[in-house]
Amino acid sequence: MQATASVLRHNSLLPRVSSPLHPCGSVRSPRRSTIRMALTEDGPSLAVVGVTGAVGQEFLQVLSERNFPYRSIRMLASRRSAGRHLTFEGREYEIEELRPESFDGVDIGLFSAGGSISREMAPAAVERGTIVVDNSSAFRMDPGIPLVIPEVNPDAMAHISLRRKGKEGALIANPNCSTIICLMAATPLHRHAKVVRMVVSTYQAASGAGAAAMDELELQTREVLDGKQPTCKIFKQQYAFNLFSHNAPILSNGYNEEEMKLMKETRKIWNNSDVKVTATCIRVPVMRAHAESVNLQFEKPLDEDTARTILKDAIGVVVVDDRASNLFPTPLEVSNKDGVAVGRIRQDLSQDGNHG
Template sequence: MSLTENAPFIAVVGVTGAVGQEFLSVLSDRDFPYRSIKMLASKRSTGRRITFEDKDYVVEELTPDSFAGVDIEFFSAGGSIGMEFGSLAVDRGTVVVDNSSAFRMEEKVPLVIPEANPEAMQHIKLGTGKGTLIANRNWCCVWLLVAASGAGAPAMEDLELQTREVLEGKTPTCKIFKLQYAFNLFSHNASVLSNGYNEEEMKMVKEIMKIWNDKDMKVTATCI
């Protein structure tokens, strides 16, 4: 149990999604200390109940007033939501860990892989009343060969469904990518840029250079 009186007040945005649920798992597995936790998501998920560490929580709608008193906010709600509400949270004095691409390439926002560049967060302190942002790297910069997609729970459900269908000799149901996902490879669905790379590939190139603080590093990537 991680409930601790003098620990930070934390919140998880996008808590009903795949990454939001993973945030909760990591917090529990690492016995992360907190005095209170708030579960936040979009309006359509408001009112859902989540059990976390043997306690029931009601999911609240994410609004500009959601950050009052919150010390640490874990965001996993997409780039546009992160850009809008992450900035509001910082203005309220919250330390925001954003999982989207919204802030990754902003010069003053640390882009962090804890095992690679933990020193990027040395200046961040809780209890100062000063909000700040920490950006999480693009999924494929680390999980090159162990993740099926960064598209979240719907894509994972597609992969599971298609796997069953293909093994049963059925035509696979294609929802998210409009192509057969199970037992198949195809080019990433991001736009192809003028240099011939798609947007996902260039995310890897730029983010790896930033993480290692080396603009001269030669990086190439193929995302399929």
């Protein structure tokens, strides 16, 4: 069967790591009023790399919202941000310049400072015994480094533990945002009927390009409504009231890097080099929450009702599929909520025998 579905999740600002911390692409619920139990003597020591950026701020918000236990936390950024102060959970921290020695005594390092910084600093952190969760593309396709979505392939990091002998470091790569939301929905169906071909179209929000892109979308919207020429610094073209092919570089095969990431990462995460994947990635003028159309062709028959039941039972997936009222997932509704919302679940009429 080919199940065609709409899939949304808040952009992959933070990497998905082993439970309970689960930042990449997380769509979080509003913070509850609870007793703070995060700062605890028996928790791991943390470091957040790129703490002043949009992703670094999301790291901190998710750590707080999930009450993630830690005994200490280091705020790391570039030299120009060093010395600034930041308040987190009622305590003031001084931002430190990122250096190899920053990871002395650090158990877990959360990285989101770009691929070049990760390539330089992540190995240095691992050498000092830190478990690094890297949000860049630097290590995703390295065959010796696990590429992990906890609800999909937690076994890939089963050999990594905070209680390891000799405090050996390790590196875990976080998949691209479009890959994460796609495989959260597709994997439960893949386990049941085996996907042989997947066609994905993405509709990606400004948040995927960071705070500057979000600010520019807001600015452009005001400018266009006021009859002014829009400011185009981030994407080099009008974003407000427009859409365009994803701004990732175009390769010689006609696909852009974002599309190729989805193809290659799917094969690695599923440990299946035979699955056929094609993708088209589009930027849309939405502030937060990427969306995708996912069309799946299966080796075994899979009817629509069974697919819907599988998705309803899947961890981290929320089915929003009200045909009678024409209500399905939207970016506004999934922002700041946990889970990948899935709707428009239906048989592919171009496929015979419930294979699509």
